[in-house]
Amino acid sequence: xxxxxxxxxxxxxxxxxxxxxxxxxxxxxxxxxxxxxxxxxxxxxxxxxxxxxxxxxxxxxxxxxxxxxxxxxxxxxxxxxxxxxxxxxxxxxxxxxxxxxxxxxxxxxxxxxxxxxxxxxxxxxxxxxxxxxxxxxxxxxxxxxxxxxxxxxxxxxxxxxxxxxxxxxxxxxxxxxxxxxxxxxxxxxxxxxxxxxxxxxxxxxxxxxxxxxxxxxxxxxxxxxxxxxxxxxxxxxxxxxxxxxxxxxxxxxxxxxxxxxxxxxxxxxxxxxxxxxxxxxxxxxxxxx
Amino acid sequence: xxxxxxxxxxxxxxxxxxxxxxxxxxxxxxxxxxxxxxxxxxxxxxxxxxxxxxxxxxxxxxxxxxxxxxxxxxxxxxxxxxxxxxxxxxxxxxxxxxxxxxxxxxxxxxxxxxxxxxxxxxxxxxxxxxxxxxxxxxxxxxxxxxxxxxxxxxxxxxxxxxxxxxxxxxxxxxxxxxxxxxxxxxxxxxxxxxxxxxxxxxxxxxxxxxxxxxxxxxxxxxxxxxxxxxxxxxxxxxxxxxxxxxxxxxxxxxxxxxxxxxxxxxxxxxxxxxxxxxxxxxxxxxxxx
Amino acid sequence: xxxxxxxxxxxxxxxxxxxxxxxxxxxxxxxxxxxxxxxxxxxxxxxxxxxxxxxxxxxxxxxxxxxxxxxxxxxxxxxxxxxxxxxxxxxxxxxxxxxxxxxxxxxxxxxxxxxxxxxxxxxxxxxxxxxxxxxxxxxxxxxxxxxxxxxxxxxxxxxxxxxxxxxxxxxxxxxxxxxxxxxxxxxxxxxxxxxxxxxxxxxxxxxxxxxxxxxxxxxxxxxxxxxxxxxxxxxxxxxxxxxxxxxxxxxxxxxxxxxxxxxxxxxxxxxxxxxxxxxxxxxxxxxxx
Numbered sequence: 001x002x003x004x005x006x007x008x009x010x011x012x013x014x015x016x017x018x019x020x021x022x023x024x025x026x027x028x029x030x031x032x033x034x035x036x037x038x039x040x041x042x043x044x045x046x047x048x049x050x051x052x053x054x055x056x057x058x059x060x061x062x063x064x065x066x067x068x069x070x071x072x073x074x075x076x077x078x079x080x081x082x083x084x085x086x087x088x089x090x091x092x093x094x095x096x097x098x099x100x101x102x103x104x105x106x107x108x109x110x111x112x113x114x115x116x117x118x119x120x121x122x123x124x125x126x127x128x129x130x131x132x133x134x135x136x137x138x139x140x141x142x143x144x145x146x147x148x149x150x151x152x153x154x155x156x157x158x159x160x161x162x163x164x165x166x167x168x169x170x171x172x173x174x175x176x177x178x179x180x181x182x183x184x185x186x187x188x189x190x191x192x193x194x195x196x197x198x199x200x201x202x203x204x205x206x207x208x209x210x211x212x213x214x215x216x217x218x219x220x221x222x223x224x225x226x227x228x229x230x231x232x233x234x235x236x237x238x239x240x241x242x243x244x245x246x247x248x249x250x251x252x253x254x255x256x257x258x259x260x261x262x263x264x265x266x267x268x269x270x271x272x273x274x275x276x277x278x279x280x281x282x283x284x285x286x287x288x289x
Numbered sequence: 290x291x292x293x294x295x296x297x298x299x300x301x302x303x304x305x306x307x308x309x310x311x312x313x314x315x316x317x318x319x320x321x322x323x324x325x326x327x328x329x330x331x332x333x334x335x336x337x338x339x340x341x342x343x344x345x346x347x348x349x350x351x352x353x354x355x356x357x358x359x360x361x362x363x364x365x366x367x368x369x370x371x372x373x374x375x376x377x378x379x380x381x382x383x384x385x386x387x388x389x390x391x392x393x394x395x396x397x398x399x400x401x402x403x404x405x406x407x408x409x410x411x412x413x414x415x416x417x418x419x420x421x422x423x424x425x426x427x428x429x430x431x432x433x434x435x436x437x438x439x440x441x442x443x444x445x446x447x448x449x450x451x452x453x454x455x456x457x458x459x460x461x462x463x464x465x466x467x468x469x470x471x472x473x474x475x476x477x478x479x480x481x482x483x484x485x486x487x488x489x490x491x492x493x494x495x496x497x498x499x500x501x502x503x504x505x506x507x508x509x510x511x512x513x514x515x516x517x518x519x520x521x522x523x524x525x526x527x528x529x530x531x532x533x534x535x536x537x538x539x540x541x542x543x544x545x546x547x548x549x550x551x552x553x554x555x556x557x558x559x560x561x562x563x564x565x566x567x568x569x570x571x572x573x574x575x576x577x578x
Numbered sequence: 579x580x581x582x583x584x585x586x587x588x589x590x591x592x593x594x595x596x597x598x599x600x601x602x603x604x605x606x607x608x609x610x611x612x613x614x615x616x617x618x619x620x621x622x623x624x625x626x627x628x629x630x631x632x633x634x635x636x637x638x639x640x641x642x643x644x645x646x647x648x649x650x651x652x653x654x655x656x657x658x659x660x661x662x663x664x665x666x667x668x669x670x671x672x673x674x675x676x677x678x679x680x681x682x683x684x685x686x687x688x689x690x691x692x693x694x695x696x697x698x699x700x701x702x703x704x705x706x707x708x709x710x711x712x713x714x715x716x717x718x719x720x721x722x723x724x725x726x727x728x729x730x731x732x733x734x735x736x737x738x739x740x741x742x743x744x745x746x747x748x749x750x751x752x753x754x755x756x757x758x759x760x761x762x763x764x765x766x767x768x769x770x771x772x773x774x775x776x777x778x779x780x781x782x783x784x785x786x787x788x789x790x791x792x793x794x795x796x797x798x799x800x801x802x803x804x805x806x807x808x809x810x811x812x813x814x815x816x817x818x819x820x821x822x823x824x825x826x827x828x829x830x831x832x833x834x835x836x837x838x839x840x841x842x843x844x845x846x847x848x849x850x851x852x853x854x855x856x857x858x859x860x861x862x863x864x865x866x867x
Binding site: 312 | 586620624
């Protein structure tokens with residue numbers, strides 16, 4: 001008989017996420033081992049406990065999920081986990097990174113855009129493009145061949161993200177734009193076919209009257225769940241709703257696909273023991289849904 | 290297929306109660322997510338993780354249990370949990386409060402008395418009536434129409450509890466009595482038909498010779514599990530045992546019904562997603578057992 | 579229907595061991611309640627939660643596992659757990675102690691030796707004999723009637739362990755030897771038939787050229803999993819491999835039996851509610867495998 005599936009939830013917050021834990025159960029994990037306060041410094045024994053307990057043929061029945069509200073720390077934990085796996089002996093388990101839902105949210109948003117647009121060569125603007133979700137959205141768009149403009153209140157931060165993106169995606173076509181004041185918005189939006197807003201809660205990144213100035217815009221996706229909307233006029237529940245000629249998605253509209261993707265990705269972990277599911281791999285899953 | 294049941298155990302102590310966790314399993318929870326160190330300040334994400342993960346038709350398969358040794362903090366956590374539920378959108382889960390077993394113990398004790406007495410108009414004395422269990426016992430008795438005397442070593446504290454009770458139960462008939470020294474006891478007990486002792490461990494609240502002076506007494510219930518008995522002469526295991534003409538219940542005698550009630554209440558959480566089980570609701574369940 | 583089995587994992591480290599938790603699942607525990615940061619000071623309520631929740635006929639479906647990287651603290655937690663069980667009322671659950679895998683490792687190592695040697699009267703040397711695994715190896719050997727030499731860099735520490743062993747095993751035949759420098763090694767090894775190395779990682783306790791001087795040696799067991807080997811020339815995976823006329827076991831060779839033993843011991847906890855599985859009891863299980 002197959003050994004029970006175990007998801008080891010490594011959370012960088014002190015209380016491990018109930019959200020991720022419920023999704024793990026609903027994705028079919030028989031046991032969820034939830035750990036809070038996980039850091040690169042204390043993760044070694046947890047990883048070794050995963051790889052040294054079951055024989056090679058059962059290692060795919062154990063997997064690791066890395067979560068928590070701090071995306072940067074989550075990424076460091078992933079790096080540490082990879083360091084402690086021993087692939088040279090086949091001693092590894094599959095790992096998924098989704099701190100703050102960043103990977104599943106970004107993948108679901110880009111996937112929504114791809115239902116309407118051929119992303120290759122699509123001129124796109126990512127508002128809040130220097131935050132953890134925004135950076136992943138930009139990276140996924142760049143990989144699909146889109147022309148990505150990264151918007152940030154501080155242009156230097158957007159430039160820095162562009163540098164990183166050009167390293168991660170060699171043929172990336174990215175540029176930085178300042179979106180410090182509303183007077184910057186028309187220029188940032190000019191010629192864009194797709195806009196995705198992934199900014200902080202409580203900030204209107206794109207006022208309605210600015211949006212009306214952009215004749216090329218076809219798809220607008222707002223990922224901000226806390227009112228006011230990041231893209232003024234988009235409703236939270238919008239799911240490909242046409243408003244003023246633009247197809248709109250709101251955070252709850254994207255959320256349904258994000259949740260399905262999250263569950264699918266966790267279930268997928270138990271199929272093989274050699275997967276690392278970061279933004280790109282989660283996006284591949286989204287394409288197959 | 291129904292989603293697995295999940296009980297999210299929010300415990301205000303640093304190590305979440307094994308007791309509550311075992312009872313949750315035995316009540317049929319498929320998964321228990323146990324959290325220690327929960328406070329009103331850190332409970333928001335935990336609640337949101339409950340209500341934002343499953344569709345409306347499955348929300349009753351997730352529920353929250355609030356425990357811990359500090360009843361007052363548990364009550365504050367309940368208030369915070371209620372604040373973060375979103376009933377206006379149907380986004381809520383059922384919640385049970387039972388810190389230190391206070392609700393199930395008080396309900397089981399009052400239910401035991403109700404098997405022998407018509408509580409309406411019954412003159413009752415609650416010793417240790419200002420503690421968390423005592424206050425709940427007094428409240429449940431007052432709601433049933435009993436004439437409740439609240440005993441405390443400090444009369445002012447008993448008066449304060451009376452004020453609260455009159456707010457919570459508008460037609461409550463309650464009065465405060467001092468039980469500072471053994472010479473106070475005869476007056477406190479005078480005319481009482483029921484006495485329930487819910488005081489601190491290690492204190493004899495009612496000596497045998499005082500009890501003998503009270504001709505009206507019919508039922509005596511002692512909830513103190515650590516010797517010496519709070520009501521002298523009552524044995525821990527007493528379950529409606531007649532001693533000197535008085536029906537006696539000891540802590541273990543009440544404990545069996547308390548345990549059954551605890552289990553029933555947890556199981557009940559998974560029937561609907563809109564229940565808040567505090568003392569009164571638990572008592573209703575006790576009446577149906 | 580039987581109540582689900584529950585293993586309460588009491589771990590003295592802040593993050594409870596994933597290793598022990600996976601083994602618990604694979605041993606058949608339906609639920610594992612994992613607690614980190616457990617100490618003799620905070621264990622009382624956890625133990626009471628085990629013994630006060632299920633009826634006498636179901637108490638064997640709950641059990642306690644004590645783990646963590648600090649063996650001495652684990653032993654203190656075991657002492658505290660025993661104090662809070664109430665065997666006089668039948669209120670107890672079975673308990674297993676295996677901090678850092680010390681008991682299962684020591685038992686598996688001694689059991690490996692017993693497959694080739696009649697341990698009674700066997701002259702043995704335990705290198706690293708004052709560490710937690712080494713002390714258990716020495717104790718198990720002494721109980722089997724072996725003549726045990728305890729090696730330590732500091733002779734006084736080895737003497738102290740001998741004193742303890744003579745108290746624990748009244749007819750123990752033990753003596754201390756210093757193994758401070760490689761020049762001590764030949765004398766320590768002289769006349770030995772069995773050598774077991776249980777020292778700290780990264781130290782060669784027995785160089786190959788010293789081993790070659792000992793004509794009586796038949797079995798060499800090295801428990802150090804981190805290179806270099808504690809007994810030079812023994813390979814990590816050795817499982818009764820003959821090298822230079824000596825049967826060799828390496829840490830991974832012993833590890834398979836240790837893992838099987840660990841699982842068997844956990845499963846055994848749920849058969850009765852009155853077992854305390856420390857080194858000797860685990861060794862008895864090893865003999866039956």
